[in-house]
Amino acid sequence: MDCDTGxxxxxxxxxxCSQPHVDLMAVTSTPGNVDADQVAANNLALLQLCGRGDVPVAIGARAPLEIPLVTTPETHGPQGIGYAHLPRARRTPEAGDAVDLWIEQARARPGELTALITAPLTNFALALRAEPRLPELLAGVVIMGGAYYYQGNTTPTAEWNTHVDPHAAAEVFAAFAGRPEDRLPVVCALETTERIEMHPEHLAALAEAAGCAEPELVLPEQAEGTRSGASNQLVRTVSDMLRFYFEFHRHYDQGYVAHVHDYFAASVAAGTARYSTRSAAVHVETAAPRLLGTTVADYRGLWGEPASAQIVSDNRPAEAFDELVRSLGALARRVG
Structure with a gap:
């Protein structure tokens, strides 16, 4: 998993971490929602919370390929995890570079690994530069990013991850153009990830599934910044993160909800989500200032270019939240 935690x-x-069938080989840290060092600190602390101190965490790029880094504390909080406070991890990031780790893992286990990228595509683009055979070495690639004929969430036309590093995104799609359909990255874009809309009742259900002693009530009428008193640490962490996200969405007139884009991408990578895709040639705008990071999909072949992605066209939000509550609730019971 490559992320900008967030x-x-x-x-x-x-x-x-809650999925017994998932063998999490490494977590790599890309700057985006916060800087790369904070991303890595978040990843180490979350893995420690889950009892997964065996999973390597590495830092790769510290800035986008060609443009300055812009972070988003207003969306995710100064540390990237909302109101949550996690104990400092006992580990530090790996000494080696994340890109080298990607390549070593892929070469060591050809055809076995799925890459999940919920961050700007900076690290993946650099890995493809260093090892152009990655599309053949990886079993699959799942990307959260882009908006196709759909309103952006950063500019009127651009999604956050792609807008942070459009040049990297353009390189990644170019590297996959013309490959067999089953080798193309599966792209979870805003038109389907914004359907994965979390509500306070989902947190209440999670606390119940985790066996919490009291109901977990995160309500719009409560004071902003109210902290969870849940008896389970994982539930407290998730609740404190999500309250910040609910408040952010309300500030932007979207209601007391949270679009948990990256969870859906993770469920696709884990094979637990049902969804449909459409193949398309993808263009990422890297020149026009107002359209920077805009993604366009040619589903009809009008450009005469080969497909470079499978874009998710349909998903099942109710199933997604049933799965999330069940699986995270079981993890919370295990780790306390």
Whole structure:
């Protein structure tokens, strides 16, 4: 998993840790929602919370390929995890570079690994530069990013991850163009990830599934910044993260909800989500200032270019939240 943790990245990482069939080989840290060092600190602390101190965490790039880094504390909080406070991890990041780790793992286990990227595509682009055979070495690639004929969440036309590093995104899609359909990255874009809309009742259900002593009530009428008193630490962490995210969405007139984009991408990578895709050639705008990071999909072949992605066209939100509550609730019971 490559992430820029981030509230929804954190939820995605916790979900992967809750899946017994998922062998999490490494977590690499890309700057985006916060800087790379804070991303790595978040990843180490979350893995420690889940009892997964065996999973390597590495830092790769510290800035986008060609443009300055822009972070988003207003969306995810100064540390990237909302109101949550996690104990400092006992470990530190790996000494080696994340890109080298990607390549070593892929070469050591050809055809076995799925890459999940819920961050700007900086590290993946650098890995593809260093090892152009990655599309053949990896079993699959799942990307959260882009918006196709759909309103952006950063500019009127651009999604956050792609807007942070559009040049990296353009390189990644170019590297996959013309490959067999089953080798193309599966792209979870805003038109389907914004359907994965979390509500306070989902947190209440999670606390119940975790066996918490009291109901977990995160309500719009409560004071902003109210902290969870849940008897389970994992539930407290998730609740404190999500309250910040609910408040952010309300500030932008979207209601007291949270679009947990990266959890959906994680469920696709883990094979637990049902979804449909459409193949398309993807263009990422890297020149026009107002359209920077805009993604366009040619589903009809009008450009005469080969497909470079499988874009998710349909998903099942109710199933997604049933799965999240069940799986995270079981993890919370295990780790306390």
């Amino acid at each position: 509230i929804d990245d954190a939820l995605a990482l916790l979900y992967l």
